Amino acid sequence: MFWHDDCLEHDAGEGLWELPGSWPWLDVAEPHPENAARLRTFRHALTHGPVASYLKWHEGRHASVDELLRVHTAEYLDSLRVSERVALEVNTVVGPETWRAACAAAGTSLAALESGA
Numbered sequence: 001m002f003w004h005d006d007c008l009e010h011d012a013g014e015g016l017w018e019l020p021g022s023w024p025w026l027d028v029a030e031p032h033p034e035n036a037a038r039l040r041t042f043r044h045a046l047t048h049g050p051v052a053s054y055l056k057w058h059e060g061r062h063a064s065v066d067e068l069l070r071v072h073t074a075e076y077l078d079s080l081r082v083s084e085r086v087a088l089e090v091n092t093v094v095g096p097e098t099w100r101a102a103c104a105a106a107g108t109s110l111a112a113l114e115s116g117a
Contacts, residue, residue, distance in 0.1 A: 001046060002112040004060030006104035008036040009097035013085050032093065058115065060108025068106060 012032035016023045023029065031037070046055060068077055079088055080102055085095040 001055050002058045002060045002108045002115075002117075003043065004062075004104040004108045006062070006100050007060075007108065008039055008101070009104070010034075010101035011036070011085070011095050011097060012093040013095065032091075056117075058111065058117070060104060060111050062100075062103040063107035063110055067110060068103070 012034060014029035014031050016026060016029070046052065047057075065077070080094055081099045082094055083096055085093055087093050
């Protein structure tokens with residue numbers, strides 16, 4: 001298993017995910033389904049659950065801009081570097097830490113590939 005804690009930095013916020021705008025009529029805004037708590041729960045299950053003894057953990061890394069440009073346009077990468085939370089699409093939200101999390105996620109995937117594991 002390859003992991004990097006910076007993957008937890010992405011925060012898509014709370015709200016009603018399929019409907020743009022504000023929702024004053026909601027009792028409680030829901031956290032976006034892709035959130036750090038969910039990832040921490042999976043990691044805990046893998047490190048403490050019945051498969052834990054079968055897994056070997058490896059530290060991930062950040063992808064470089066050159067690596068990211070192999071599969072994404074510069075314009076798309078620029079859209080991930082924001083200073084406040086914004087919606088790229090109706091249910092795709094990025095925030096100030098998204099860039100760091102995306103670089104960690106991509107780099108960790110590359111680290112797994114490079115390891116040959």
